[in-house]
Amino acid sequence: MxxxxxxxxxxxxxxxxxxxxxxxxxxxxxxxxxxxxxxxxxxxxxxxxxxxxxxxxxxxxxxxxxxxxxxxxxxxxxxxxxxxxxxxxxxxxxxxxxxxxxxxxxxxxxxxxxxxxxxxxxxxxxxxxxxxxxxxxxxxxxxxxxxxxxxxxxxxxxxxxxxxxxxxxxxxxxxxxxxxxxxxxxxxxxxxxxxxxxxxxxxxxxxxxxxxxxxxxxxxxxxxxxxxxxxxxxxxTPETVEAVYGVRAYMHRHAGRTYLTYSPRLRGERKGRIHVVCGGGTGAGLMRELVDAGWEVSAGVLNALDTDEEAGRELGLRMVVEAPFSPVGDETHTENVALMRTADLVILTDVPVSLGNARNVEAVCTAAREGVRVWAAEGVLAADLAGATGALVESGVELHADTAAMLAALTARDGSQRPA
Amino acid sequence: MIRLGRTSVWPGIVLTAGVFVVCLLMSLAFGPASLPLARIWHLVTAGPVAGDLDSAIFWQIRLPRALLACLVGAELAVAGVIMQDLFLNPLTDPYVTGVSSGAALGATLGIVLHVAQFPWMTVLALAGGFATLGIVWMAARRRGRVNIFILLLAGVTVSYLASAVVTFLMIKAGDDMHAIVYWLMGSFSGRGWTEVELALLAVPLMLIPLFRTREMDILLQGEKRALELGVEVERTKRLLLVTAGVLTAIAVSVSGIIGFVGLVVPHIVRLLVGPGHRGLLPVSLLFGAAMLNVADLMSRTLLMPNEIPVGVVTTFVGAPLFVYLLRRGKA
Incomplete structure (x- = not known):
């Protein structure tokens, strides 16, 4: 170098x-x-x-x-x-x-x-x-x-x-x-x-x-x-740290200081892409875990300045972002569906669903019907204020207890695949 | 445990010097013929007087023998301090470099070849000691550096080799075997002024480490740290190792192999005055001299008129004392 x-x-x-x-x-x-x-x-x-x-x-x-x-x-x-x-x-x-x-x-x-x-x-x-x-x-x-x-x-x-x-x-x-x-x-x-x-x-x-x-x-x-x-x-810089130590590095600013955090895996060792539909902090931890586990992660649609949007930005994810506090627009919706179609898995967290993000649930159902594998956290059904989640199960979405259960399922699948 | 003189080394030195003087006087006074202190004073001031029995005992037997015990004790103690602190190993003694076994081989050759008259046997012993030091030294030298661990290993190896040859010679020696065994056990019996003169040669050598106390303190932290703090490590090591080797060779050649002094004296003194060499070296020197004087006194008086080899006495007295001090030091 x-x-x-x-x-x-x-x-x-x-x-x-x-x-x-x-x-x-x-x-x-x-x-x-x-x-x-x-x-x-x-x-x-x-x-x-x-x-x-x-x-x-x-x-x-x-x-x-x-x-x-x-x-x-x-x-x-x-x-x-x-x-x-x-x-x-x-x-x-x-x-x-x-x-x-x-x-x-x-x-x-x-x-x-x-x-x-x-x-x-x-x-x-x-x-x-x-x-x-x-x-x-x-x-x-x-x-x-x-x-x-x-x-x-x-x-x-x-x-x-x-x-x-x-x-x-x-x-x-x-x-x-x-x-x-x-x-x-x-x-x-x-x-x-x-x-x-x-x-x-x-x-x-x-x-x-x-x-x-x-x-x-x-x-x-x-x-x-x-x-x-x-x-x-x-x-x-994160680039130097990656090149020298072989770990993925992230920069965060907190109270006027810069901090580095690391994940053990290098970029480029991707297993496949998982698209996460989340918001309000329901997906930040999951995205971090998925990145650490070696997945390529995308997310959307998220509002700018949302907790999950900030987390995704620090992780350097590909995201579909809408203006702050605005409902999902046509353009971002289309882009979101396109990202889901090419994903290996779509995960819907237990994000509270309102009129603003109901189109995200709609997009998930569309993807599921087209044959994309989709997992959803059961909590999303209870947190639905817009009545949008009723179509999830009939569209072919697989329900899991929570994000932890999904991570566990992924790890298990990952483990069973490794010897092959 | 309470130490003598933590900040100043002088109380420890003065106290040990006092003990040393008492031991020396005791060793001059007691024996088959007791000499009261007043008589000793008179004999010293009068000088050797021909025809006086007391004068002959004092000047020809007791004084040289006591002085030789002092010198050998001091030499072994100083060599012991150097060895333990250079090897950073509490189990080393002056004999680990094989110098003593080489000297023993030289002396044994002298006995077998019937040149057992002074100075030839002593010269042969000295030559054996120096030859061993040279061999071990060359084995441990790598690219201008002396590797202290190879020195230790080579010393042990050469030591075994020399001992094997000595054993072989003992079997071949027949009637001389008794003389060899007696020499190996170490004794001051029958030694006179000529041995004292030889042992006196070592006095300037004993002063060398006293001028290197700071370097020796720093070397307790290991050779690398000593380099970092500015010590010319190789030069210092060379000087000290040769000093210890020559001191040991001289001591062994005049007295045989007296065990335990070089091992135990530095340990006892460290417990008393601490590991700093400004105190440790002079106090060890005096303590070694005092200890061997008392040991020699016991060796010639306990089973009068027979003598116990002084090496047996040093071990019998030193071992329990050492264990006691170790246990106290831990508490």
Missing amino acids: PAVVVGPGVASGASPVVSVRQVGFGYDGRPVLKRVSFDVGAGDFVGVVGPNGSGKSTLIDLIDGILQPQQGEVLIAGRATREYRRRDLAREVALVPQSFALDFDLSVREVVEMGAYCRARSGEVRGDAEWTLARLGIAELIERRFTELSGGERQLVVLAQALMQRAGLLLLDEPASALDVSHQLRLFDLLRDLNADGLTVICILHDLNLALHYFSKLLVLSDGELAAFGPPEEVL
């Missing part, structure tokens, strides 16, 4: 803190990173995302000089990592590792002060550990033993250890993966504050929504290649 680099990677004027140039790396001949190039400028707040095995941790180790690139080079402050002594590099780059094993009974103070190894003799850092822990809001932990801490506290102590290096660049390898929601948010809030104080941050994470909300730039790795690098909302 071609790299989509959005916007300049470097703050204008300043030389980049990290410059990754045409870097390739592999283990035993199996390539892990292929010709990756990007710059990170001073003060950048970069999230690194990508599927498992896409080379994220390897990239972090290359930037920290733990690994040396097999092709290309990694420059830190303009100098190749291989030209640094470890101690000098540790003054430029600090890393918070993914896992941190320490079976020995050291105090938090001892663990944190180890971080100052690269820049000072012991004894010259008196007070620094207190200051750093206070900065992270965990000053009270200083005399505790490290092995007694909770997972969240440990992660913050390891962050404190890394901050003791006083490096300008902080790398984090999935720091939040073992943390509960409140500790995750606390950690990312802290990272944002540290970044606001001038620290350049590059952080691997898996949660794409956290990535969208916190970081000023995202770097997407896919199969060892740079898939995209730039502002989160430009980089993390």
